[in-house]
Amino acid sequence: xxxxxxxxxxxxxxxxxxxxxxxxxxxxxxxxxxxxxxxxxxxxxxxxxxxxxxxxxxxxxxxxxxxxxxxxxxxxxxxxxxxxxxxxxxxxxxxxxxxxxxxxxxxxxxxxxxxxxxxxxxxxxxxxxxxxxxxxxxxxxxxxxxxxxxxxxxxxxxxxxxxxxxxxxxxxxxxxxxxxxxxxxxxxxxxxxxxxxxxxxxxxxxxxxxxxxxxxxxxxxxxxxxxxxxxxxxxxxxxxxxxxxxxxxxxxxxxxxxxxxxxxxxxxxxxxxxxxxxxxxxxxxxxxxxxxxxxxxxxxxxxxxxxxxxxxxxxxxxxxxxxxxxxxxxxxxxxxxxxxxxxxxxxxxxxxxxxxxxxxxxxxxxxxxxxxxxxxxxxxxxxxxxxxxxxxxxxxxx
Numbered sequence: 195x196x197x198x199x200x201x202x203x204x205x206x207x208x209x210x211x212x213x214x215x216x217x218x219x220x221x222x223x224x225x226x227x228x229x230x231x232x233x234x235x236x237x238x239x240x241x242x243x244x245x246x247x248x249x250x251x252x253x254x255x256x257x258x259x260x261x262x263x264x265x266x267x268x269x270x271x272x273x274x275x276x277x278x279x280x281x282x283x284x285x286x287x288x289x290x291x292x293x294x295x296x297x298x299x300x301x302x303x304x305x306x307x308x309x310x311x312x313x314x315x316x317x318x319x320x321x322x323x324x325x326x327x328x329x330x331x332x333x334x335x336x337x338x339x340x341x342x343x344x345x346x347x348x349x350x351x352x353x354x355x356x357x358x359x360x361x362x363x364x365x366x367x368x369x370x371x372x373x374x375x376x377x378x379x380x381x382x383x384x385x386x387x388x389x390x391x392x393x394x395x396x397x398x399x400x401x402x403x404x405x406x407x408x409x410x411x412x413x414x415x416x417x418x419x420x421x422x423x424x425x426x427x428x429x430x431x432x433x434x435x436x437x438x439x440x441x442x443x444x445x446x447x448x449x450x451x452x453x454x455x456x457x458x459x460x461x462x463x464x465x466x467x468x469x470x471x472x473x474x475x476x477x478x479x480x481x482x483x484x485x486x487x488x489x490x491x492x493x494x495x496x497x498x499x500x501x502x503x504x505x506x507x508x509x510x511x512x513x514x515x516x517x518x519x520x521x522x523x524x525x526x527x528x529x530x531x532x533x534x535x536x537x538x539x540x541x542x543x544x545x546x547x548x549x550x551x552x553x554x555x556x557x558x559x560x561x562x563x564x565x566x567x568x569x570x571x572x573x574x575x576x577x578x579x580x581x582x583x584x585x586x587x588x589x590x591x592x
Contacts, residue, residue: 202229203281206239215243227273227284272299275410278548279319279393287546293404293556297547298412300395301369304376310385313429313505319393321505329507333500335526340433340502341567344528347384348435348565348576351428354378355437356583358398358426364418364444368400371424372411379428387427387434387505394549399425399438406493406534406542406551406559418444421454423561427505434505436530437577438563441586449537450558455589456488457535457560460513464531468523468566468573474509475519481533482515493534493559495542495551500529501565514540525570532563 204211211229213236218228228243230236236243273282274297286296306316315321324330336344357378358371376397379386386397394410401409401423402416409423416422425438440454460481467480477498485492498511509521513533538557545552553559567574585591 203277204231204235205229205243205283206235207231208277208281211235224271224273224284227282271302272413274298275300275395275412275547275549277393279390279395279410289546291556292543292552292554295403295405295552296414297410297545297550298414300410300412303395304373304389304397306385306389307380310380310383311429311432312385313387313391315391316385316389319390321391324504324506327504327507329500329502329504331508333508333521333524333527333529334502335524336502336528336567337526341526341528343431343433344435344502344565344567344576347428347430347433348437349580350379350382350384350430351426351435351437351565352577352580352583354382354384354428355424355426355439355577356580358424359439359441359584359586362416362422362424362441362443364420365415367413367415368402368409368411368422369413371400371422372396372398375424375426379426382428382430384428384430387429387436388425391505398427399423401425401550401559401561403558404553404556406536406553407496407561408549408551410547410549416443419446419450420444421446421450421558421560425561425563429505433503434501435577436501436505436563436565438532438561439586440560440562450560451588452488453490453535453537453558454560455587456485456490457533458562458587458589460484460533460535461531461562461564464513464533465564465566465573465575468531468568470523470525470568470570472523473519474511474521474523475517477531478512478514478517478519481513485533485535491536491538491540493536493540493542496532496534498530498532498563500527502528523568525568527568528565528576530563530565532561534559534561 209231211231215228420443423440427436492514500507538555541554565576
């Protein structure tokens with residue numbers, strides 16, 4: 195075993211590792227996935243690890259250059275994600291997949307220019323202010339100045355999502371969608387909030403078919419008949435704006451069309467009751483009623499949330515019935531509503547990457563989200579569609 199130049203994660207157990215497979219060094223393969231913490235871990239992994247060398251030799255025959263570690267990878271540096279974004283592997287992880295979708299390799303982290311204002315997790319992946327803030331327990335009433343910044347940021351977030359929507363078609367990879375989101379956010383002077391948040395590796399979430407939420411953009415090409423949710427959050431002038439929509443890719447079957455439309459309607463019906471004096475728990479009642487009337491189920495593991503100078507804070511907004519959410523809406527509060535609706539059971543499973551939540555039965559899921567402001571008389575949808583927003587939903591056409 196050779197000593198690596200810097201500490202990586204062990205390819206077997208994930209612990210810090212500074213030993214590297216000598217054959218990988220000889221073949222000039224990336225260190226990630228070839229580092230091990232001890233000789234014992236290296237020996238235990240050898241039977242599976244050695245296949246990397248064989249693939250490398252086969253794919254480099256006749257080229258005279260080191261091969262990519264994974265034959266499915268578009269170019270060097272593309273690897274599968276593990277450990278909530280903290281590790282990479284050249285091989286697809288073992289998992290009893292619930293549906294037909296599989297993870298693909300992801301590209302390396304995108305660059306953020308020096309002039310962009312960063313949230314406190316941007317460098318090391320760890321939010322510092324958010325977890326210990328009083329606003330995890332108290333719902334903040336925003337000042338006029340904060341609201342104005344929220345309006346500006348949410349408008350940018352809407353424009354970024356619209357830019358992503360315009361490129362969605364069969365043959366486009368979700369990584370390409372992520373590139374569009376990243377570049378549009380940077381161009382507007384913002385930071386893509388998901389990037390390195392608790393080590394999330396990309397600038398947006400792309401959730402395809404049975405993925406409920408937090409799908410990681412990767413090398414998979416969208417296929418005719420897919421549905422894909424794109425979840426965008428922008429950090430600008432010290433505040434976050436968060437929204438998502440689910441889109442059709444090419445010609446989609448009728449069941450998927452009904453699912454997406456019903457999910458859109460669930461969000462619209464929930465927004466319609468938002469005003470001072472309404473209990474947060476009532477949002478779930480409205481959503482659950484509409485979904486179950488259509489024979490669909492509501493995800494319980496993920497909720498809407500307060501938002502502002504913090505990405506996630508109080509209030510907690512469950513989307514299901516008979517929830518225990520505490521509190522009453524007051525003017526000046528900002529939060530998201532983001533129902534996730536499934537065609538089958540509501541239960542979810544987590545992929546080996548630690549982020550991708552999928553339906554337990556492999557059936558499809560859809561989601562829509564807005565950032566909202568409670569006003570004196572009702573609600574303002576801060577991430578509302580603009581006159582310039584692309585026409586993506588047949589039911590909105592007059």
